[in-house]
Every structure is written in structure tokens, then in C-alpha cells.
Amino acid sequence: MTAIAPSILSADFSRLGEQVREVEAAGADRIHVDVMDGHFVPNLSMGAVVVKGLRPVTRLPLEVHLMVEHPARFLDGFAAAGADTLIVHLEVLDDPRPMLRRIRDNLGRKAGLAFNPDVPVGSVEPFLGDADLALCMTVFPGFGGQAYIPGSTDRVRALRRMIDRFNPGCELEVDGGIDPRTIPLAAGAGAGVFVSGTAVFGAASGPAEAVRELHRLAEAARFP
Ligand code: DX5
Ligand code: ZN
Numbered sequence: 001m002t003a004i005a006p007s008i009l010s011a012d013f014s015r016l017g018e019q020v021r022e023v024e025a026a027g028a029d030r031i032h033v034d035v036m037d038g039h040f041v042p043n044l045s046m047g048a049v050v051v052k053g054l055r056p057v058t059r060l061p062l063e064v065h066l067m068v069e070h071p072a073r074f075l076d077g078f079a080a081a082g083a084d085t086l087i088v089h090l091e092v093l094d095d096p097r098p099m100l101r102r103i104r105d106n107l108g109r110k111a112g113l114a115f116n117p118d119v120p121v122g123s124v125e126p127f128l129g130d131a132d133l134a135l136c137m138t139v140f141p142g143f144g145g146q147a148y149i150p151g152s153t154d155r156v157r158a159l160r161r162m163i164d165r166f167n168p169g170c171e172l173e174v175d176g177g178i179d180p181r182t183i184p185l186a187a188g189a190g191a192g193v194f195v196s197g198t199a200v201f202g203a204a205s206g207p208a209e210a211v212r213e214l215h216r217l218a219e220a221a222r223f224p
Contacts, residue, residue, distance in 0.1 A: 002218035003029035003193045004211055005063060005173070008054075009045060010144045010197035016050075017057045019207060023200065026208035027215055030061040032175070032195045033083070034144075037068035040092060041142035048074070048081040055082030063087060063133075065114065065175065065195075067141045072099065079107040087112030087135055090119060090127070100130040112173070116140060117149050121158045128167040133193070134159060138186065139176030144197040148177030153185045160190025160223065183214055184221035194218055 006028050011019045020031055031054065036045040051062055063085035064078045071088040078086060086103045088111075090096055096113055103111035113127055114135035124134060136159055138152040156174060163170050174191040179199035186194065196214060203210035 001192075002187060002215065002222055003171075004200075004214050004218070005030045005032040005193055005195045006200040006207065006211065007032040007034055007144065007175070007195050007197035008050075008201075009034040010201040012201065017054070019201065020054060020058050020060075023207050023211050024058050024060050026211040028060060028200075028211050029193075030063050030085075031058060032197075033062060033064045034141075034197075035064055035066050035068060035074070035078075036142065037070075039069040040089065041067045043142045048077040048083075051078055051083050052081040061085060063110075063112065065112075065135070067114075068092075075099075075103060075107060079103075079109055083109060085110040085112055085133060087114050087133065089113075090115040090124065096127050097130050100127065104130070104132070114141075114175070117152065117155070121155050121162070124159070125162050125166060128163060128170055131167070131170050133171040133173055134163060135173045135175055135195075136191070137176055138174050138178065138182075141176070145202075146177055148179075148182040148185075152176075153189045156186055156189035156191050163190075178214075180213055180217055183217050187218040187221040188223060190223040192223075 061084035112133035139146040173193035175195035
């Protein structure tokens with residue numbers, strides 16, 4: 001099964017609850033929360049208060065993508081606010097294993113490991129055993145609405161092979177520029193979870209129809 005994770009970064013914050021309910025009703029599988037600190041990425045976004053506010057609004061899992069330089073400072077706060085998955089970036093950690101274990105064992109949450117488009121895919125391999133989710137960035141993080149980097153498809157394919165070999169239970173997620181044109185590429189290469197912001201909340205047909213269309217396209221192109 002493929003999963004769609006709308007990124008609320010592109011939602012209308014004046015009616016965030018309503019927008020989350022709308023994508024949930026349309027069959028979205030989880031809600032993606034992009035946290036930016038102005039250091040790891042050149043932009044600021046939102047903190048744990050947003051997760052806390054959304055928690056009673058939806059039954060969907062809330063996954064928090066920590067694009068921050070010091071993720072250790074924020075894990076407890078997001079877990080307490082109701083996050084189900086905490087995703088940290090490989091670039092800011094010498095060895096991500098202790099943090100992934102802390103997320104799983106101490107906080108009882110799912111642990112995700114993200115990496116940027118310039119990180120060799122092979123460098124993730126030693127850590128897959130401690131991850132519930134590997135997030136292959138398909139743009140350089142920091143802003144919504146960027147174009148999918150074409151070389152990402154081969155990276156997803158390589159990551160798929162590594163996951164199948166070292167930890168088949170680990171989810172493979174893609175994030176950045178995922179829309180009706182690019183989702184078949186990533187799905188065909190072996191991604192199973194698709195983050196999408198602009199193509200959901202900015203869709204001319206509205207977020208609900210966009211989620212349904214992305215689901216259809218991902219399923220149709222799914223890796224065998
Ligand atoms: C990139 C973020 C993404 C992004 C996705 O900085 O991690 O989640 O907002 O947005 P779109 O789908 O607009 O590329
Ligand atoms: Zn993200």
C-alpha cells in the first residue's frame with residue numbers, strides 16, 4: 001500500500017484544522033509537519049504548539065520532519081505534543097543510531113532518518129536497522145514548491161534495494177516536488193510514502209481531489 005502524507009507547510013494556516021480534516025476525509029494516510037529552525041535550512045516554520053493543536057483534530061499519525069541543527073533539544077517536546085514519528089537529518093548527526101534508539105525506545109515513537117540530495121545513498125545503510133522510515137529528500141529542504149530533482153529517481157531505486165536487503169520493514173518516503181507528474185517516477189522506483197505540500201494544498205481541484213489523484217497515480221505505478 002502506498003501512503004500520502006500532505007505537508008501542512010503549504011496549507012492555509014488561517015484554517016489549518018479544517019484543511020487537515022479535509023485531507024483526512026479524502027484518504028490521506030498521515031500528516032507531515034515541516035519544522036525549520038533558520039539554521040539547518042534558511043527558513044523558519046513551526047514548532048510543537050502546532051502538533052499539540054492538531055492532535056485533537058485528526059486521528060491520522062502526525063510525522064514531524066525536523067530540519068533543525070539540534071534535533072536532540074526538541075524530541076521530548078514534539079513527543080509530548082503528540083507526534084507519532086520523529087524524523088531527524090543524517091547531516092547533523094555523527095552517528096544517528098543513539099538518537100534513533102532514543103526515539104524508539106525511550107519515547108516510544110517511530111524513528112525516521114532523512115538525508116539531502118547531495119548525500120550518497122550508501123551512507124544511510126549502516127543506520128537502516130535502527131530506522132522505521134528513511135526519508136529521501138527529492139529537493140534541498142527549506143521551502144515548499146520546489147521542483148523534484150530528476151536524479152532522485154535513481155537514488156530511490158538504490159535506497160529501495162538497500163532497504164529490501166537490510167531492513168525490509170523500514171518505510172521509504174520521498175519529500176519535495178511530489179505532484180501528479182513525479183509521483184509515478186518515485187513510486188515506480190520503490191518509494192511507498194509520498195510527502196506533498198503544494199500539489200495538495202495548492203491544487204486547483206482542491207486538496208481532497210489532489211489526495212485522491214496522488215493515491216491513484218502512486219498505486220498505479222507501484223513498485224512490484
Ligand atoms: C522541504 C519540505 C517539504 C516540502 C514539501 O523543505 O521538507 O516537506 O514542504 O513541499 P512541496 O510538496 O511543495 O515540495
Ligand atoms: Zn518535509
